[in-house]
Amino acid sequence: MSLDLPTTGCRSTPVLKERGQREVFCGLTGIIWLHRKMQDAFFLVVGSRTCAHLLQAAAGVMIFAEPRFGTAILEEKDLAGLADANAELDREVARLLARRPDIRQLFLVGSCPSEVIKLDLARAAERLNGQHAPHVRVYNYSGSGIETTFTQGEDACLAAMVPTLAPSVSRELLIVGAMPDVVEDQCLALLSAMGIGPVRMLPAHRAGELPGVGAETVFALVQPFLGDTHAALLRRGARHIAAPFPFGEEGTTAWLRAIAEEFGVSREVFEAVTAAPRARALKAIATQSAELRGKRVFFFPDSQLEIPLARFLVRECGMTAVEVGTPYLHEAIVGPDLDLLPAGPVISEGQDVEKQLDRQRAAAPDLTVCGLGLANPLEAQGFTTKWAIELVFTPVHFYEQAGDLAGLFSRPLRRKAALRKEAAE
Amino acid sequence: MKLTLWTYEGPPHVGAMRVATCMTGLHYVLHAPQGDTYADLLFTMIERRNHRPPVTYTTFQARDLGGDTANLFKDSARDAYARFKPQAMIVGASCTAELIQDDPGGLAEALGLPIPVIPLELPSYQRKENFGADETFFQIVKALAKPMPRTEAITCNLLGATALGFRHRDDVTEVTRLLALMGITVNVAAPMGSSPADIARMGQAHFNVLLYPETGETAARHLERACGQPYTKIVPIGVGATRDFLHEISALTGLSATVDESALRAPWWSASVDSTYLTGKRVFVFGDATHVMAAARIAATEIGFEVVGMGCFNREFARPMRAAAKAYGVEALITDDYLEVEAEIARLQPELILGTQMERHIGKRLGIPCAVISSPVHVQDFPARYSPQMGFEGANVIFDTWIHPLVMGLEEHLLTMFREDFEFHDEAGPSHHGAKAMARTEEEVEDPFDAVAAEHSIPVVTPSGEIVWMPDAERELKKIPFFVRGKAKRNTEKYAADRGVVQITVDTLYEAKAHYAR
Numbered sequence: 001m002s003l004d005l006p007t008t009g010c011r012s013t014p015v016l017k018e019r020g021q022r023e024v025f026c027g028l029t030g031i032i033w034l035h036r037k038m039q040d041a042f043f044l045v046v047g048s049r050t051c052a053h054l055l056q057a058a059a060g061v062m063i064f065a066e067p068r069f070g071t072a073i074l075e076e077k078d079l080a081g082l083a084d085a086n087a088e089l090d091r092e093v094a095r096l097l098a099r100r101p102d103i104r105q106l107f108l109v110g111s112c113p114s115e116v117i118k119l120d121l122a123r124a125a126e127r128l129n130g131q132h133a134p135h136v137r138v139y140n141y142s143g144s145g146i147e148t149t150f151t152q153g154e155d156a157c158l159a160a161m162v163p164t165l166a167p168s169v170s171r172e173l174l175i176v177g178a179m180p181d182v183v184e185d186q187c188l189a190l191l192s193a194m195g196i197g198p199v200r201m202l203p204a205h206r207a208g209e210l211p212g213v214g215a216e217t218v219f220a221l222v223q224p225f226l227g228d229t230h231a232a233l234l235r236r237g238a239r240h241i242a243a244p245f246p247f248g249e250e251g252t253t254a255w256l257r258a259i260a261e262e263f264g265v266s267r268e269v270f271e272a273v274t275a276a277p278r279a280r281a282l283k284a285i286a287t288q289s290a291e292l293r294g295k296r297v298f299f300f301p302d303s304q305l306e307i308p309l310a311r312f313l314v315r316e317c318g319m320t321a322v323e324v325g326t327p328y329l330h331e332a333i334v335g336p337d338l339d340l341l342p343a344g345p346v347i348s349e350g351q352d353v354e355k356q357l358d359r360q361r362a363a364a365p366d367l368t369v370c371g372l373g374l375a376n377p378l379e380a381q382g383f384t385t386k387w388a389i390e391l392v393f394t395p396v397h398f399y400e401q402a403g404d405l406a407g408l409f410s411r412p413l414r415r416k417a418a419l420r421k422e423a424a425e
Numbered sequence: 426m427k428l429t430l431w432t433y434e435g436p437p438h439v440g441a442m443r444v445a446t447c448m449t450g451l452h453y454v455l456h457a458p459q460g461d462t463y464a465d466l467l468f469t470m471i472e473r474r475n476h477r478p479p480v481t482y483t484t485f486q487a488r489d490l491g492g493d494t495a496n497l498f499k500d501s502a503r504d505a506y507a508r509f510k511p512q513a514m515i516v517g518a519s520c521t522a523e524l525i526q527d528d529p530g531g532l533a534e535a536l537g538l539p540i541p542v543i544p545l546e547l548p549s550y551q552r553k554e555n556f557g558a559d560e561t562f563f564q565i566v567k568a569l570a571k572p573m574p575r576t577e578a579i580t581c582n583l584l585g586a587t588a589l590g591f592r593h594r595d596d597v598t599e600v601t602r603l604l605a606l607m608g609i610t611v612n613v614a615a616p617m618g619s620s621p622a623d624i625a626r627m628g629q630a631h632f633n634v635l636l637y638p639e640t641g642e643t644a645a646r647h648l649e650r651a652c653g654q655p656y657t658k659i660v661p662i663g664v665g666a667t668r669d670f671l672h673e674i675s676a677l678t679g680l681s682a683t684v685d686e687s688a689l690r691a692p693w694w695s696a697s698v699d700s701t702y703l704t705g706k707r708v709f710v711f712g713d714a715t716h717v718m719a720a721a722r723i724a725a726t727e728i729g730f731e732v733v734g735m736g737c738f739n740r741e742f743a744r745p746m747r748a749a750a751k752a753y754g755v756e757a758l759i760t761d762d763y764l765e766v767e768a769e770i771a772r773l774q775p776e777l778i779l780g781t782q783m784e785r786h787i788g789k790r791l792g793i794p795c796a797v798i799s800s801p802v803h804v805q806d807f808p809a810r811y812s813p814q815m816g817f818e819g820a821n822v823i824f825d826t827w828i829h830p831l832v833m834g835l836e837e838h839l840l841t842m843f844r845e846d847f848e849f850h851d852e853a854g855p856s857h858h859g860a861k862a863m864a865r866t867e868e869e870v871e872d873p874f875d876a877v878a879a880e881h882s883i884p885v886v887t888p889s890g891e892i893v894w895m896p897d898a899e900r901e902l903k904k905i906p907f908f909v910r911g912k913a914k915r916n917t918e919k920y921a922a923d924r925g926v927v928q929i930t931v932d933t934l935y936e937a938k939a940h941y942a943r
């Protein structure tokens with residue numbers, strides 16, 4: 001069975017590239033989910049009070065279990081002399097590791113100020129590795145806003161780990177991208193039912209479970225924002241299985257099929273493993289998509305999930321996409337999704353938020369997917385919105401979540417209808 | 426370098442945003458990298474504002490740094506003027522832009538815009554959010570407010586209310602009503618609710634009411650010097666402070682301080698017999714200095730609590746805070762490190778914390794009830810209802826808010842009486858708080874994780890017939906968050922029973938999930 005390709009997909013659509021004010025998070029935000037995923041890791045941002053405040057605000061509610069992330073806040077004296085800043089950093093790290101002996105992986109995370117003053121965190125990581133190995137492995141990456149947008153922080157983090165992964169000569173499947181545990185388990189169950197294995201994960205829960213990588217490694221991405229990690233794995237000789245992303249019934253099936261073909265799984269086995277969950281996914285989507293069918297959706301750029309999600313909404317939920325904005329467009333990664341998305345919508349990369357708001361207002365879509373800074377102001381103007389960040393924080397991958405994913409989009413419309421009824425009385 | 430896990434205050438440019446966002450006709454052009462726009466959501470989400478903050482971020486990237494970030498700033502300022510047509514503009518740098526030293530003030534001046542452009546110097550690596558708000562408001566006032574003839578009737582300005590302030594919205598209303606009782610009208614309340622044109626006519630007022638020294642004191646001092654307006658020093662939070670405040674204004678204006686107090690209920694609520702159980706309860710008070718000093722006075726003299734510790738996160742107010750603490754026989758804790766605050770609370774073991782959202786979390790960890798009295802704030806600190814802290818209604822609101830986290834008076838007696846009961850015991854929490862009641866953990870349960878699991882499992886009436894959860898399915902069920910697990914379990918069992926399924930597998934669980942979708 002081949003995918004039902006549209007006559008013309010969006011791969012050849014000219015991309016509207018814009019720059020100007022961007023209403024997006026910086027890459028530090030990824031720490032919010034990465035620190036929960038990697039249970040023996042600590043993320044130490046070397047930055048300013050703004051960085052600390054961002055992490056606190058982005059966590060939405062302050063999660064006051066002692067967090068496995070913190071900010072080493074640069075002060076006036078650190079800016080005066082970099083030698084002192086390095087000594088200060090070593091001291092703060094030593095103190096932190098003494099207080100948290102459970103930490104086995106430490107990420108030094110660069111920020112806008114640390115990049116601008118050229119504090120060399122790569123060298124700092126090397127130096128600290130010398131002091132704290134083998135108990136603690138120290139990595140560094142930049143989550144700064146001058147270099148990364150929101151989910152690119154996870155990309156930078158994983159890409160920083162790839163060069164240090166042990167060499168491997170065994171034929172293994174590597175699944176790349178952080179997912180909630182419940183989704184990860186479903187993914188592994190599906191693959192194992194098809195007899196595909198061994199399967200390794202990046203990121204792993206703990207340092208000891210990190211995968212190896214080599215020429216026999218094939219990898220599949222579960223998140224579309226992993227451009228640098230993709231490139232780093234290719235450099236290690238691994239091969240990418242390109243596929244649409246596993247959102248919705250169609251996306252999940254296409255993603256699994258690409259892997260199944262790589263591993264020579266028979267059509268019978270594939271059908272036997274996927275038939276029941278596919279049917280469930282279709283049923284659940286059907287319930288949720290009633291409100292979505294025929295409605296028009298507009299995506300502001302946020303997480304780089306926009307193109308796969310637009311494909312899901314258009315093809316599986318019957319919506320029309322007006323504009324699909326994404327912070328960056330990696331054709332090698334989202335190409336298969338672009339092929340499936342029927343031509344029509346404006347595909348935009350980057351952002352000039354004022355101009356994009358003008359376009360959104362003119363288009364008057366039924367549903368606007370946008371960040372938290374824009375959502376309430378747009379609701380107040382009468383638009384219906386879906387906060388994009390929830391799409392990153394909610395389990396939405398694979399069959400069993402397909403209905404939930406559609407539900408994330410249908411709920412705002414359902415609420416609007418319910419409140420309208422109330423207002424009429 | 427200082428390791429920080431959670432902060433009480435944001436950077437100073439967020440303080441400037443608190444001023445800009447609560448005003449109209451003002452625009453802030455902020456030289457800042459991508460990502461600093463996160464601050465917008467503080468206002469649109471926490472405060473549920475229906476407008477974006479009036480802030481244009483230049484959004485420079487790494488590749489701009491070698492090139493011309495100064496021109497990027499100029500273009501952004503020019504575009505912002507053309508699009509928003511503000512009456513006045515403030516310009517400044519966030520922490521990163523401060524390092525590249527583009528001088529937003531000079532660049533904006535060179536544009537020759539036909540409106541006042543007010544440059545802000547907010548040192549990000551030394552100062553914090555409250556300073557940023559105070560300094561920004563001062564700079565706006567300094568640039569726009571000039572001496573002018575007084576209004577005929579006695580009027581005043583209200584200074585210091587900002588966006589994201591703790592109950593500032595309602596305090597402005599309450600103090601306006603309170604002053605009306607004395608026959609005084611408000612000339613301008615600022616920055617909240619004012620425009621640059623309003624700031625320009627502040628000089629007409631006879632005096633200023635300084636609501637929040639943290640965010641308005643520098644402006645108040647400036648107006649005293651520049652416009653000859655005295656300002657009030659007493660913050661009217663609490664019954665006693667409100668009455669003192671009225672006397673202070675009486676001294677300034679010659680008007681009578683005797684006003685209608687019929688709406689004031691707090692003193693009788695404190696004096697009625699039920700409140701006996703509050704007497705001598707040990708409280709720890711922490712937050713911004715203004716709210717903490719006011720709260721300590723209310724706690725000690727208007728409710729009858731014992732203040733066992735107090736302090737503030739804003740060092741600028743360390744001196745008055747230390748003096749106030751001395752009056753209650755305690756040493757003030759001045760710190761912006763929440764771990765120190767937590768350690769102090771753990772040491773003191775108070776029966777009630779009056780604090781910020783940070784202390785509320787500390788209280789949750791330590792099992793100590795907490796009422797919030799000060800910023801930093803979150804979404805629950807912006808209630809839909811009218812709930813000021815200042816004036817007589819503020820005193821009523823405070824009584825209710827502080828008592829709410831505690832077990833009710835009679836209930837407390839009963840708990841003492843029936844403490845052996847397995848259901849009715851103190852660990853179950855106050856009975857007016859939902860969803861906390863739990864049976865006492867029996868001692869034979871040894872594994873703490875099992876004990877937790879046992880607390881959260883909700884008994885299900887198994888439908889007729891024998892239904893068994895297969896181990897895989899049971900494990901899957903445990904991955905569902907506890908607050909919906911009970912529903913998922915019930916739904917799955919009903920689904921299985923309706924279809925005569927006797928063994929629940931992972932598939933059954935998800936069949937049921939799909940069946941009951943939504």
